[in-house]
Amino acid sequence: MPKTDATTPRERYRAQVRAEIKEHAWEQIATAGASALSLNAIAKRMGMSGPALYRYFASRDDLITELIREAYRSLAGTLRSASSTGTGPAPLAHALRGWALEDPQRYLLIYGTPVPGYHAPEDITAISAEIMTALLDACAELVPDSPATPFSTHLAGHRGWAGDHPAPSAALHRALVVWTRLHGLLSLELAGHFGGMDFDPSLLFEAELEGLLTPPA
Missing domain, CATH: 1.10.357.10 (Tetracycline Repressor, domain 2)
Incomplete structure (x- = not known):
């Protein structure tokens, strides 16, 4: 049967993780400004490694x-x-x-x-x-x-x-x-x-x- 859902579970999970990363990014920006944004700091907050987070945002x-x-x-x-x-x-x-x-x-x-x-x-x-x-x-x-x-x-x-x-x-x-x-x-x-x-x-x-x-x- 044809798939009716436009996204797969993996795609939905990826979207959820990206949304969580962005939430943490806004928290950092509110605290220290956009110039101080750190992907490594976000990865630490989320319990991820830096390389793992870079799979969701390249830089x-x-x-x-x-x-x-x-x-x-x-x-x-x-x-x-x-x-x-x-x-x-x-x-x-x-x-x-x-x-x-x-x-x-x-x-x-x-x-x-x-x-x-x-x-x-x-x-x-x-x-x-x-x-x-x-x-x-x-x-x-x-x-x-x-x-x-x-x-x-x-x-x-x-x-x-x-x-x-x-x-x-x-x-x-x-x-x-x-x-x-x-x-x-x-x-x-x-x-x-x-x-x-x-x-x-x-x-x-x-x-x-x-x-x-x-x-x-």
């Missing part, structure tokens, strides 16, 4: 790549869902903050300090481009007739980062401003820099978002 960079890939896929899916709930960048901004607060280490892995010597493969770059495309789509709805600025004029000839997106230069400018300002706020909040300042970071986020999305008088 530290291989493991980091998998964690980054999953993080980007998760965020891209979150923003894709948010984009269907309203227009403009606001739904995306709220979804981004919720996603970041849900798992700060996941956010900091992809938007925090780069891991020394690590270079993301092309498929991860493509997923991150999906995130920027969602923001460009949202910003293009806001600035169809905005006047040119020195930076938007500059972007007319420096738009390779936006791929083949047809958004006008003013929308590219708005997207970069939204992207940098919101990530700046989130990075400060997640790093604890607002602690002891006696204000609600969520209200600051809302105020900044409102300022970003309110057309100038």
Whole structure:
């Protein structure tokens, strides 16, 4: 009879072990950062030999790549869902903050300090481009007739980062401003820099978002 299960017991076991390795990796990252990630330390925690663990992830960079890939896929899916709930960048901004607060280490892995010597493969770059495309789509709805600025004029000839997106230069400018300002706020909040300042970071986020999305008088 044909096999109906898409995976074999060995494949399921391998998936379980890889998932456990990733759980330990996140614990290490939360404690010491991604640059200190050690496969040998994970193997010791799991009662495995180093060579045995390397059958599941060939190198530290291989493991980091998998964690980054999953993080980007998760965020891209979150923003894709948010984009269907309203227009403009606001739904995306709220979804981004919720996603970041849900798992700060996941956010900091992809938007925090780069891991020394690590270079993301092309498929991860493509997923991150999906995130920027969602923001460009949202910003293009806001600035169809905005006047040119020195930076938007500059972007007319420096738009390779936006791929083949047809958004006008003013929308590219708005997207970069939204992207940098919101990530700046989130990075400060997640790093604890607002602690002891006696204000609600969520209200600051809302105020900044409102300022970003309110057309100038």
